[in-house]
Amino acid sequence: MTENPTTGRILVVDDDPTVxxxxxxxxxxxxxxxxxAADGHQALARAEAARPDLVVLDLMLPGLDGLEVCRRLRATAHGAALPVVMLTAKGDEADRILGLELGADDYVTKPFSPxxxxxxxRSVLRRAAGAAAAPPSPGLLTAGDLVLDPQARRAHRAGRELALTLREFDLLAFLLQHPGTVFGREELMQRVWGWDFGDLSTVTVHVRRLREKIEDDPAAPAxxxxxxxxxxxxDPVRG
Incomplete structure:
Protein backbone atom coordinates (compact mmCIF):
# COMPACT_ATOMS: atom_id res chain seq x y z
CA MET A 1 0.00 0.00 0.00
CA THR A 2 1.33 3.41 -0.93
CA GLU A 3 2.06 5.62 2.07
CA ASN A 4 1.34 8.82 0.14
CA PRO A 5 -2.36 9.47 -0.60
CA THR A 6 -1.41 11.58 -3.64
CA THR A 7 0.59 8.80 -5.28
CA GLY A 8 0.01 5.13 -6.01
CA ARG A 9 -1.43 2.85 -8.65
CA ILE A 10 -5.14 3.14 -9.44
CA LEU A 11 -7.03 0.59 -11.52
CA VAL A 12 -9.96 2.24 -13.33
CA VAL A 13 -12.62 -0.23 -14.47
CA ASP A 14 -15.30 1.18 -16.78
CA ASP A 15 -16.63 -0.01 -20.14
CA ASP A 16 -17.40 3.55 -21.27
CA PRO A 17 -14.17 4.71 -22.94
CA THR A 18 -15.05 8.39 -22.50
CA VAL A 19 -15.66 8.06 -18.76
CA ALA A 37 -9.79 -2.20 -17.76
CA ALA A 38 -12.94 -2.24 -19.87
CA ASP A 39 -14.64 -5.30 -18.37
CA GLY A 40 -14.66 -7.47 -15.30
CA HIS A 41 -12.42 -10.27 -16.51
CA GLN A 42 -9.82 -7.79 -17.69
CA ALA A 43 -10.01 -6.01 -14.34
CA LEU A 44 -9.29 -9.20 -12.40
CA ALA A 45 -6.38 -10.03 -14.71
CA ARG A 46 -4.89 -6.54 -14.33
CA ALA A 47 -5.27 -6.63 -10.56
CA GLU A 48 -3.53 -10.00 -10.40
CA ALA A 49 -0.70 -8.92 -12.71
CA ALA A 50 0.03 -5.67 -10.85
CA ARG A 51 -1.75 -5.20 -7.53
CA PRO A 52 -3.25 -1.70 -7.41
CA ASP A 53 -3.44 0.52 -4.35
CA LEU A 54 -7.10 1.27 -5.11
CA VAL A 55 -9.75 0.25 -7.64
CA VAL A 56 -12.27 2.65 -9.17
CA LEU A 57 -14.99 0.21 -10.18
CA ASP A 58 -18.09 0.80 -12.28
CA LEU A 59 -20.95 -1.48 -11.21
CA MET A 60 -22.53 -1.70 -14.68
CA LEU A 61 -20.02 -3.78 -16.64
CA PRO A 62 -20.70 -6.19 -19.51
CA GLY A 63 -20.45 -9.88 -18.72
CA LEU A 64 -18.93 -9.91 -15.26
CA ASP A 65 -20.54 -7.00 -13.43
CA GLY A 66 -18.86 -4.78 -10.86
CA LEU A 67 -20.47 -6.51 -7.89
CA GLU A 68 -19.00 -9.85 -8.95
CA VAL A 69 -15.63 -8.23 -9.62
CA CYS A 70 -15.69 -6.76 -6.12
CA ARG A 71 -16.68 -10.14 -4.66
CA ARG A 72 -13.81 -11.91 -6.44
CA LEU A 73 -11.29 -9.24 -5.50
CA ARG A 74 -12.31 -9.64 -1.86
CA ALA A 75 -11.84 -13.42 -2.11
CA THR A 76 -8.14 -13.15 -2.97
CA ALA A 77 -5.35 -13.41 -0.39
CA HIS A 78 -4.76 -9.64 -0.23
CA GLY A 79 -8.13 -8.48 -1.53
CA ALA A 80 -9.85 -7.94 1.82
CA ALA A 81 -7.79 -4.80 2.43
CA LEU A 82 -7.83 -3.50 -1.15
CA PRO A 83 -9.69 -0.15 -1.23
CA VAL A 84 -12.55 0.06 -3.74
CA VAL A 85 -14.46 3.16 -4.84
CA MET A 86 -17.60 2.29 -6.78
CA LEU A 87 -19.20 4.21 -9.61
CA THR A 88 -22.99 3.81 -9.52
CA ALA A 89 -25.99 5.10 -11.41
CA LYS A 90 -28.03 7.77 -9.63
CA GLY A 91 -31.06 5.66 -8.72
CA ASP A 92 -29.36 2.33 -7.96
CA GLU A 93 -29.52 2.48 -4.16
CA ALA A 94 -29.89 -1.29 -3.86
CA ASP A 95 -26.70 -1.82 -5.85
CA ARG A 96 -24.85 0.74 -3.73
CA ILE A 97 -25.92 -1.03 -0.55
CA LEU A 98 -24.91 -4.41 -1.97
CA GLY A 99 -21.57 -2.99 -3.07
CA LEU A 100 -20.94 -1.68 0.43
CA GLU A 101 -21.93 -5.04 1.87
CA LEU A 102 -19.30 -6.65 -0.37
CA GLY A 103 -16.72 -4.33 1.16
CA ALA A 104 -16.49 -1.27 -1.08
CA ASP A 105 -15.04 1.70 0.82
CA ASP A 106 -16.86 4.53 -0.92
CA TYR A 107 -19.02 5.30 -3.94
CA VAL A 108 -19.56 8.15 -6.36
CA THR A 109 -22.89 8.55 -8.14
CA LYS A 110 -23.05 9.20 -11.89
CA PRO A 111 -23.05 11.80 -13.26
CA PHE A 112 -20.16 12.91 -11.08
CA SER A 113 -17.49 15.54 -10.98
CA PRO A 114 -14.06 14.05 -11.78
CA ARG A 122 -7.43 10.63 -2.01
CA SER A 123 -9.58 10.34 1.13
CA VAL A 124 -9.73 6.54 0.96
CA LEU A 125 -6.00 6.24 0.28
CA ARG A 126 -5.21 8.66 3.10
CA ARG A 127 -7.19 6.47 5.48
CA ALA A 128 -5.44 3.34 4.23
CA ALA A 129 -2.01 4.99 4.44
CA GLY A 130 -2.76 6.26 7.92
CA ALA A 131 -3.66 2.75 9.01
CA ALA A 132 -0.47 1.34 7.51
CA ALA A 133 1.72 4.05 9.04
CA ALA A 134 0.05 4.15 12.44
CA PRO A 135 2.44 4.18 15.41
CA PRO A 136 2.86 0.95 17.34
CA SER A 137 -0.17 0.08 19.44
CA PRO A 138 0.28 -0.06 23.20
CA GLY A 139 -1.25 -3.54 23.12
CA LEU A 140 -3.96 -5.84 21.87
CA LEU A 141 -7.63 -4.91 21.98
CA THR A 142 -9.67 -7.71 23.47
CA ALA A 143 -13.26 -8.53 24.36
CA GLY A 144 -13.88 -12.11 25.40
CA ASP A 145 -12.55 -14.36 22.63
CA LEU A 146 -12.28 -11.39 20.24
CA VAL A 147 -8.69 -10.14 19.80
CA LEU A 148 -7.49 -7.27 17.59
CA ASP A 149 -3.86 -6.43 16.96
CA PRO A 150 -3.88 -2.81 15.69
CA GLN A 151 -0.19 -2.86 14.80
CA ALA A 152 -0.40 -6.00 12.66
CA ARG A 153 -3.99 -5.14 11.62
CA ARG A 154 -5.16 -8.67 12.31
CA ALA A 155 -8.27 -9.80 14.14
CA HIS A 156 -9.19 -13.18 15.60
CA ARG A 157 -12.23 -14.63 17.26
CA ALA A 158 -11.95 -17.91 19.17
CA GLY A 159 -8.56 -18.41 17.52
CA ARG A 160 -9.94 -18.00 13.99
CA GLU A 161 -8.65 -15.09 11.91
CA LEU A 162 -11.34 -12.72 10.66
CA ALA A 163 -11.25 -11.43 7.09
CA LEU A 164 -12.00 -7.75 7.69
CA THR A 165 -11.89 -4.95 5.15
CA LEU A 166 -10.01 -1.74 5.91
CA ARG A 167 -13.16 0.02 7.12
CA GLU A 168 -14.46 -2.97 9.07
CA PHE A 169 -11.19 -3.26 10.97
CA ASP A 170 -11.11 0.48 11.74
CA LEU A 171 -14.73 0.44 12.90
CA LEU A 172 -14.24 -2.58 15.14
CA ALA A 173 -11.02 -1.17 16.60
CA PHE A 174 -12.77 2.12 17.36
CA LEU A 175 -15.67 0.38 19.09
CA LEU A 176 -13.30 -1.80 21.13
CA GLN A 177 -11.45 1.31 22.25
CA HIS A 178 -14.72 2.84 23.51
CA PRO A 179 -16.70 0.03 25.17
CA GLY A 180 -20.07 0.98 26.57
CA THR A 181 -20.20 4.30 24.71
CA VAL A 182 -23.05 5.01 22.29
CA PHE A 183 -22.10 6.60 18.96
CA GLY A 184 -24.49 7.96 16.35
CA ARG A 185 -23.93 7.17 12.70
CA GLU A 186 -22.86 10.76 11.98
CA GLU A 187 -20.17 10.61 14.66
CA LEU A 188 -18.94 7.21 13.49
CA MET A 189 -18.70 8.53 9.95
CA GLN A 190 -16.61 11.45 11.17
CA ARG A 191 -14.36 9.55 13.56
CA VAL A 192 -13.88 6.28 11.67
CA TRP A 193 -14.28 7.31 8.03
CA GLY A 194 -12.97 10.85 8.50
CA TRP A 195 -15.89 12.25 6.51
CA ASP A 196 -18.00 15.28 7.42
CA PHE A 197 -20.67 14.24 4.90
CA GLY A 198 -21.84 11.11 3.16
CA ASP A 199 -24.55 8.47 3.00
CA LEU A 200 -25.16 7.23 6.55
CA SER A 201 -26.24 3.85 5.17
CA THR A 202 -22.49 3.27 4.72
CA VAL A 203 -22.20 3.00 8.52
CA THR A 204 -25.30 0.83 8.77
CA VAL A 205 -23.98 -1.62 6.21
CA HIS A 206 -20.57 -1.88 7.86
CA VAL A 207 -22.13 -2.52 11.26
CA ARG A 208 -24.23 -5.28 9.72
CA ARG A 209 -21.14 -6.81 8.06
CA LEU A 210 -19.22 -6.72 11.33
CA ARG A 211 -22.08 -8.43 13.15
CA GLU A 212 -22.04 -11.21 10.56
CA LYS A 213 -18.37 -11.79 11.31
CA ILE A 214 -18.16 -11.45 15.10
CA GLU A 215 -21.61 -12.25 16.52
CA ASP A 216 -22.86 -15.73 17.40
CA ASP A 217 -26.29 -14.68 16.13
CA PRO A 218 -26.13 -11.56 13.92
CA ALA A 219 -29.92 -11.25 14.06
CA ALA A 220 -29.71 -10.92 17.87
CA PRO A 221 -26.37 -9.16 18.37
CA ALA A 222 -24.78 -9.31 21.81
CA ASP A 235 -20.80 -3.93 25.02
CA PRO A 236 -18.31 -6.73 25.74
CA VAL A 237 -19.98 -7.44 29.10
CA ARG A 238 -22.96 -8.83 27.26
CA GLY A 239 -20.84 -10.75 24.73
Missing part, protein backbone atom coordinates in the same frame (compact mmCIF):
# COMPACT_ATOMS: atom_id res chain seq x y z
CA UNK A 20 -12.54 5.92 -18.33
CA UNK A 21 -10.43 8.41 -20.26
CA UNK A 22 -11.68 11.41 -18.27
CA UNK A 23 -11.25 9.64 -14.92
CA UNK A 24 -7.79 8.38 -15.86
CA UNK A 25 -6.78 11.87 -17.03
CA UNK A 26 -7.76 13.53 -13.77
CA UNK A 27 -6.05 10.83 -11.70
CA UNK A 28 -2.88 11.11 -13.78
CA UNK A 29 -2.82 14.88 -13.30
CA UNK A 30 -3.27 14.31 -9.56
CA UNK A 31 -0.06 12.28 -9.54
CA UNK A 32 -1.35 8.71 -9.66
CA UNK A 33 -0.28 5.86 -11.91
CA UNK A 34 -3.33 4.54 -13.75
CA UNK A 35 -4.21 1.16 -15.24
CA UNK A 36 -7.45 0.72 -17.16
CA UNK A 115 -12.61 16.39 -9.17
CA UNK A 116 -14.96 14.91 -6.57
CA UNK A 117 -13.84 11.42 -7.56
CA UNK A 118 -10.18 12.39 -7.13
CA UNK A 119 -11.01 13.76 -3.67
CA UNK A 120 -12.79 10.53 -2.73
CA UNK A 121 -9.84 8.47 -3.98
CA UNK A 223 -21.59 -7.35 21.11
CA UNK A 224 -22.66 -4.46 18.88
CA UNK A 225 -25.99 -3.27 20.21
CA UNK A 226 -28.40 -0.90 18.51
CA UNK A 227 -29.54 1.92 20.78
CA UNK A 228 -32.73 2.92 19.01
CA UNK A 229 -32.90 6.52 17.96
CA UNK A 230 -29.27 7.10 18.97
CA UNK A 231 -26.78 4.74 17.35
CA UNK A 232 -24.57 1.78 18.28
CA UNK A 233 -22.73 0.59 21.37
CA UNK A 234 -20.05 -2.05 21.82
Missing amino acids: AEVVAGYLLRAGYQVDR RELVLRV LISTVWGVGYRF
Whole structure:
Protein backbone atom coordinates (compact mmCIF):
# COMPACT_ATOMS: atom_id res chain seq x y z
CA MET A 1 0.00 0.00 0.00
CA THR A 2 1.33 3.41 -0.93
CA GLU A 3 2.06 5.62 2.07
CA ASN A 4 1.34 8.82 0.14
CA PRO A 5 -2.36 9.47 -0.60
CA THR A 6 -1.41 11.58 -3.64
CA THR A 7 0.59 8.80 -5.28
CA GLY A 8 0.01 5.13 -6.01
CA ARG A 9 -1.43 2.85 -8.65
CA ILE A 10 -5.14 3.14 -9.44
CA LEU A 11 -7.03 0.59 -11.52
CA VAL A 12 -9.96 2.24 -13.33
CA VAL A 13 -12.62 -0.23 -14.47
CA ASP A 14 -15.30 1.18 -16.78
CA ASP A 15 -16.63 -0.01 -20.14
CA ASP A 16 -17.40 3.55 -21.27
CA PRO A 17 -14.17 4.71 -22.94
CA THR A 18 -15.05 8.39 -22.50
CA VAL A 19 -15.66 8.06 -18.76
CA ALA A 20 -12.54 5.92 -18.33
CA GLU A 21 -10.43 8.41 -20.26
CA VAL A 22 -11.68 11.41 -18.27
CA VAL A 23 -11.25 9.64 -14.92
CA ALA A 24 -7.79 8.38 -15.86
CA GLY A 25 -6.78 11.87 -17.03
CA TYR A 26 -7.76 13.53 -13.77
CA LEU A 27 -6.05 10.83 -11.70
CA LEU A 28 -2.88 11.11 -13.78
CA ARG A 29 -2.82 14.88 -13.30
CA ALA A 30 -3.27 14.31 -9.56
CA GLY A 31 -0.06 12.28 -9.54
CA TYR A 32 -1.35 8.71 -9.66
CA GLN A 33 -0.28 5.86 -11.91
CA VAL A 34 -3.33 4.54 -13.75
CA ASP A 35 -4.21 1.16 -15.24
CA ARG A 36 -7.45 0.72 -17.16
CA ALA A 37 -9.79 -2.20 -17.76
CA ALA A 38 -12.94 -2.24 -19.87
CA ASP A 39 -14.64 -5.30 -18.37
CA GLY A 40 -14.66 -7.47 -15.30
CA HIS A 41 -12.42 -10.27 -16.51
CA GLN A 42 -9.82 -7.79 -17.69
CA ALA A 43 -10.01 -6.01 -14.34
CA LEU A 44 -9.29 -9.20 -12.40
CA ALA A 45 -6.38 -10.03 -14.71
CA ARG A 46 -4.89 -6.54 -14.33
CA ALA A 47 -5.27 -6.63 -10.56
CA GLU A 48 -3.53 -10.00 -10.40
CA ALA A 49 -0.70 -8.92 -12.71
CA ALA A 50 0.03 -5.67 -10.85
CA ARG A 51 -1.75 -5.20 -7.53
CA PRO A 52 -3.25 -1.70 -7.41
CA ASP A 53 -3.44 0.52 -4.35
CA LEU A 54 -7.10 1.27 -5.11
CA VAL A 55 -9.75 0.25 -7.64
CA VAL A 56 -12.27 2.65 -9.17
CA LEU A 57 -14.99 0.21 -10.18
CA ASP A 58 -18.09 0.80 -12.28
CA LEU A 59 -20.95 -1.48 -11.21
CA MET A 60 -22.53 -1.70 -14.68
CA LEU A 61 -20.02 -3.78 -16.64
CA PRO A 62 -20.70 -6.19 -19.51
CA GLY A 63 -20.45 -9.88 -18.72
CA LEU A 64 -18.93 -9.91 -15.26
CA ASP A 65 -20.54 -7.00 -13.43
CA GLY A 66 -18.86 -4.78 -10.86
CA LEU A 67 -20.47 -6.51 -7.89
CA GLU A 68 -19.00 -9.85 -8.95
CA VAL A 69 -15.63 -8.23 -9.62
CA CYS A 70 -15.69 -6.76 -6.12
CA ARG A 71 -16.68 -10.14 -4.66
CA ARG A 72 -13.81 -11.91 -6.44
CA LEU A 73 -11.29 -9.24 -5.50
CA ARG A 74 -12.31 -9.64 -1.86
CA ALA A 75 -11.84 -13.42 -2.11
CA THR A 76 -8.14 -13.15 -2.97
CA ALA A 77 -5.35 -13.41 -0.39
CA HIS A 78 -4.76 -9.64 -0.23
CA GLY A 79 -8.13 -8.48 -1.53
CA ALA A 80 -9.85 -7.94 1.82
CA ALA A 81 -7.79 -4.80 2.43
CA LEU A 82 -7.83 -3.50 -1.15
CA PRO A 83 -9.69 -0.15 -1.23
CA VAL A 84 -12.55 0.06 -3.74
CA VAL A 85 -14.46 3.16 -4.84
CA MET A 86 -17.60 2.29 -6.78
CA LEU A 87 -19.20 4.21 -9.61
CA THR A 88 -22.99 3.81 -9.52
CA ALA A 89 -25.99 5.10 -11.41
CA LYS A 90 -28.03 7.77 -9.63
CA GLY A 91 -31.06 5.66 -8.72
CA ASP A 92 -29.36 2.33 -7.96
CA GLU A 93 -29.52 2.48 -4.16
CA ALA A 94 -29.89 -1.29 -3.86
CA ASP A 95 -26.70 -1.82 -5.85
CA ARG A 96 -24.85 0.74 -3.73
CA ILE A 97 -25.92 -1.03 -0.55
CA LEU A 98 -24.91 -4.41 -1.97
CA GLY A 99 -21.57 -2.99 -3.07
CA LEU A 100 -20.94 -1.68 0.43
CA GLU A 101 -21.93 -5.04 1.87
CA LEU A 102 -19.30 -6.65 -0.37
CA GLY A 103 -16.72 -4.33 1.16
CA ALA A 104 -16.49 -1.27 -1.08
CA ASP A 105 -15.04 1.70 0.82
CA ASP A 106 -16.86 4.53 -0.92
CA TYR A 107 -19.02 5.30 -3.94
CA VAL A 108 -19.56 8.15 -6.36
CA THR A 109 -22.89 8.55 -8.14
CA LYS A 110 -23.05 9.20 -11.89
CA PRO A 111 -23.05 11.80 -13.26
CA PHE A 112 -20.16 12.91 -11.08
CA SER A 113 -17.49 15.54 -10.98
CA PRO A 114 -14.06 14.05 -11.78
CA ARG A 115 -12.61 16.39 -9.17
CA GLU A 116 -14.96 14.91 -6.57
CA LEU A 117 -13.84 11.42 -7.56
CA VAL A 118 -10.18 12.39 -7.13
CA LEU A 119 -11.01 13.76 -3.67
CA ARG A 120 -12.79 10.53 -2.73
CA VAL A 121 -9.84 8.47 -3.98
CA ARG A 122 -7.43 10.63 -2.01
CA SER A 123 -9.58 10.34 1.13
CA VAL A 124 -9.73 6.54 0.96
CA LEU A 125 -6.00 6.24 0.28
CA ARG A 126 -5.21 8.66 3.10
CA ARG A 127 -7.19 6.47 5.48
CA ALA A 128 -5.44 3.34 4.23
CA ALA A 129 -2.01 4.99 4.44
CA GLY A 130 -2.76 6.26 7.92
CA ALA A 131 -3.66 2.75 9.01
CA ALA A 132 -0.47 1.34 7.51
CA ALA A 133 1.72 4.05 9.04
CA ALA A 134 0.05 4.15 12.44
CA PRO A 135 2.44 4.18 15.41
CA PRO A 136 2.86 0.95 17.34
CA SER A 137 -0.17 0.08 19.44
CA PRO A 138 0.28 -0.06 23.20
CA GLY A 139 -1.25 -3.54 23.12
CA LEU A 140 -3.96 -5.84 21.87
CA LEU A 141 -7.63 -4.91 21.98
CA THR A 142 -9.67 -7.71 23.47
CA ALA A 143 -13.26 -8.53 24.36
CA GLY A 144 -13.88 -12.11 25.40
CA ASP A 145 -12.55 -14.36 22.63
CA LEU A 146 -12.28 -11.39 20.24
CA VAL A 147 -8.69 -10.14 19.80
CA LEU A 148 -7.49 -7.27 17.59
CA ASP A 149 -3.86 -6.43 16.96
CA PRO A 150 -3.88 -2.81 15.69
CA GLN A 151 -0.19 -2.86 14.80
CA ALA A 152 -0.40 -6.00 12.66
CA ARG A 153 -3.99 -5.14 11.62
CA ARG A 154 -5.16 -8.67 12.31
CA ALA A 155 -8.27 -9.80 14.14
CA HIS A 156 -9.19 -13.18 15.60
CA ARG A 157 -12.23 -14.63 17.26
CA ALA A 158 -11.95 -17.91 19.17
CA GLY A 159 -8.56 -18.41 17.52
CA ARG A 160 -9.94 -18.00 13.99
CA GLU A 161 -8.65 -15.09 11.91
CA LEU A 162 -11.34 -12.72 10.66
CA ALA A 163 -11.25 -11.43 7.09
CA LEU A 164 -12.00 -7.75 7.69
CA THR A 165 -11.89 -4.95 5.15
CA LEU A 166 -10.01 -1.74 5.91
CA ARG A 167 -13.16 0.02 7.12
CA GLU A 168 -14.46 -2.97 9.07
CA PHE A 169 -11.19 -3.26 10.97
CA ASP A 170 -11.11 0.48 11.74
CA LEU A 171 -14.73 0.44 12.90
CA LEU A 172 -14.24 -2.58 15.14
CA ALA A 173 -11.02 -1.17 16.60
CA PHE A 174 -12.77 2.12 17.36
CA LEU A 175 -15.67 0.38 19.09
CA LEU A 176 -13.30 -1.80 21.13
CA GLN A 177 -11.45 1.31 22.25
CA HIS A 178 -14.72 2.84 23.51
CA PRO A 179 -16.70 0.03 25.17
CA GLY A 180 -20.07 0.98 26.57
CA THR A 181 -20.20 4.30 24.71
CA VAL A 182 -23.05 5.01 22.29
CA PHE A 183 -22.10 6.60 18.96
CA GLY A 184 -24.49 7.96 16.35
CA ARG A 185 -23.93 7.17 12.70
CA GLU A 186 -22.86 10.76 11.98
CA GLU A 187 -20.17 10.61 14.66
CA LEU A 188 -18.94 7.21 13.49
CA MET A 189 -18.70 8.53 9.95
CA GLN A 190 -16.61 11.45 11.17
CA ARG A 191 -14.36 9.55 13.56
CA VAL A 192 -13.88 6.28 11.67
CA TRP A 193 -14.28 7.31 8.03
CA GLY A 194 -12.97 10.85 8.50
CA TRP A 195 -15.89 12.25 6.51
CA ASP A 196 -18.00 15.28 7.42
CA PHE A 197 -20.67 14.24 4.90
CA GLY A 198 -21.84 11.11 3.16
CA ASP A 199 -24.55 8.47 3.00
CA LEU A 200 -25.16 7.23 6.55
CA SER A 201 -26.24 3.85 5.17
CA THR A 202 -22.49 3.27 4.72
CA VAL A 203 -22.20 3.00 8.52
CA THR A 204 -25.30 0.83 8.77
CA VAL A 205 -23.98 -1.62 6.21
CA HIS A 206 -20.57 -1.88 7.86
CA VAL A 207 -22.13 -2.52 11.26
CA ARG A 208 -24.23 -5.28 9.72
CA ARG A 209 -21.14 -6.81 8.06
CA LEU A 210 -19.22 -6.72 11.33
CA ARG A 211 -22.08 -8.43 13.15
CA GLU A 212 -22.04 -11.21 10.56
CA LYS A 213 -18.37 -11.79 11.31
CA ILE A 214 -18.16 -11.45 15.10
CA GLU A 215 -21.61 -12.25 16.52
CA ASP A 216 -22.86 -15.73 17.40
CA ASP A 217 -26.29 -14.68 16.13
CA PRO A 218 -26.13 -11.56 13.92
CA ALA A 219 -29.92 -11.25 14.06
CA ALA A 220 -29.71 -10.92 17.87
CA PRO A 221 -26.37 -9.16 18.37
CA ALA A 222 -24.78 -9.31 21.81
CA LEU A 223 -21.59 -7.35 21.11
CA ILE A 224 -22.66 -4.46 18.88
CA SER A 225 -25.99 -3.27 20.21
CA THR A 226 -28.40 -0.90 18.51
CA VAL A 227 -29.54 1.92 20.78
CA TRP A 228 -32.73 2.92 19.01
CA GLY A 229 -32.90 6.52 17.96
CA VAL A 230 -29.27 7.10 18.97
CA GLY A 231 -26.78 4.74 17.35
CA TYR A 232 -24.57 1.78 18.28
CA ARG A 233 -22.73 0.59 21.37
CA PHE A 234 -20.05 -2.05 21.82
CA ASP A 235 -20.80 -3.93 25.02
CA PRO A 236 -18.31 -6.73 25.74
CA VAL A 237 -19.98 -7.44 29.10
CA ARG A 238 -22.96 -8.83 27.26
CA GLY A 239 -20.84 -10.75 24.73
